């Protein structure tokens with residue numbers, strides 16, 4: 001059987017080629033010496049992320065940040081970008097969510113067995129934590145693209161018998177434990193990660209920090225580069241994901257000293273990470289040549305927070321193939337061949353007949369209704385306008401905004417029936433996030449005779465794919481400016497689902513009113529007080545549903561045109577292939 005040269009993509013017969021190499025327990029085959037040499041020797045981009053959502057069976061992600069990391073890896077492999085990724089093994093996952101009848105979230109460990117899909121490498125490295133050497137090992141997972149490109153992912157693991165009992169648990173729960181444990185996780189990821197890549201013999205061209213969790217790697221790089229900040233800056237790329245200072249990852253220097261001791265001079269940390277606190281965002285910012293926000297508006301907010309810094313915008317995207325459902329994949333294959341590796345082709349969506357678009361959507365909606373029945377026993381109606389809302393359950397996302405005025409919501413429902421599907425997990429320590437889930441259950445009960453409202457437990461990438469393809473309208477109501485980008489609406493667009501969203505993050509770039517979808521509330525250029533904002537948001541939410549969205553849904557032709565616009569004017573651009581091409585030309589090269 002033929003295999004593919006991971007460097008050039010040429011099919012080769014492993015029996016015949018003389019160019020092969022053993023790496024991380026796998027054999028790779030090449031068409032010539034040049035490709036083999038390039039595979040082994042060429043400098044790589046090292047991508048560091050606390051969470052990575054690569055496949056559903058590897059539950060080491062909590063939300064958009066991890067899914068973005070997964071999409072980054074998927075696109076890099078397709079495009080043969082020489083990237084290696086580093087993350088933590090999170091053996092007990094983030095959390096497995098069940099919800100009681102009253103809407104109370106119960107949290108369970110999501111234990112999984114890495115040995116089912118990864119290889120534990122014999123290599124190990126040590127980091128000093130609280131004066132003790134902590135042994136770190138790495139699990140190797142290979143993400144392979146149909147183009148032949150591969151991205152190795154190394155999952156760092158401290159659960160080794162050699163380690164003190166408390167150190168074995170550092171890599172158990174993603175974002176688990178108290179501040180102390182979180183800082184230990186960041187030491188393992190940033191410092192341990194750099195050391196691991198070194199012993200694995202990688203030559204590193206850039207270290208890309210996906211959010212500040214890994215920014216301690218800069219301290220290790222300083223050590224490796226004679227303490228020269230300029231050398232380190234040339235090696236580092238930083239993507240910030242947070243638009244407000246209060247949300248930055250920060251630790252006290254007392255804690256930093258307790259854990260790291262004198263490994264890295266405290267004065268040095270203070271110089272780059274701030275005098276008062278060890279601020280991970282600041283540390284990454286001060287030691288990276290290329291810094292970017294994840295949407296244009298996010299860049300502008302970041303520039304205000306950090307005057308004088310060069311911050312660019314590389315707007316997020318989603319991995320087109322994975323986030324397009326089977327029914328639309330088949331349509332695109334038929335009418336727009338090559339779309340998966342060149343999503344720009346989706347701009348030609350007009351060449352797909354209207355009825356085939358509608359049929360694909362009908363099938364996707366059926367799949368979702370089947371999933372809802374399977375998970376909840378509830379029967380939704382195929383013909384009713386269906387709105388979806390699913391993301392991390394946390395305050396600023398405002399999952400309950402649509403229930404602010406029940407009288408108006410009921411009026412909307414009289415005009416044309418609607419049904420609602422929710423999903424999302426709250427972080428175990430996010431009490432107000434858990435409260436939101438409870439409230440949605442309460443409203444579901446209160447409205448049950450009029451509007452069907454379902455909540456799907458244990459939100460993950462599989463459910464996200466079903467939801468973003470199976471509903472008619474994708475609702476998003478964050479409190480501006482807190483949504484740095486958001487990506488789930490981009491997934492919806494790949495499936496002809498229409499966005500109805502607050503003007504924040506990516507939607508400021510994606511929204512053309514009445515063409516690609518609809519906005520909720522004022523634009524950021526208007527100066528409005530909290531009360532006026534809320535009034536206008538609720539006006540838009542209810543009035544647009546009643547007078548624009550429901551009538552458009554009833555006129556099928558108009559709706560199909562909106563679907564085409566969602567695909568041809570949003571998905572063609574808001575994809576991770578475009579995003580990665582920009583990282584390559586603007587940050588990596």
Ligand SMILES: *Cc1c(COP(=O)(O)O)cnc(C)c1O
Pocket residue numbers: 062063064065067390391392459460461464465485486487488489491
């Ligand atoms: C895409 C995705 C997200 C991100 O959703 P936003 O609306 O952008 O916050 C979160 N969780 C999962 C499982 C996803 O697939």
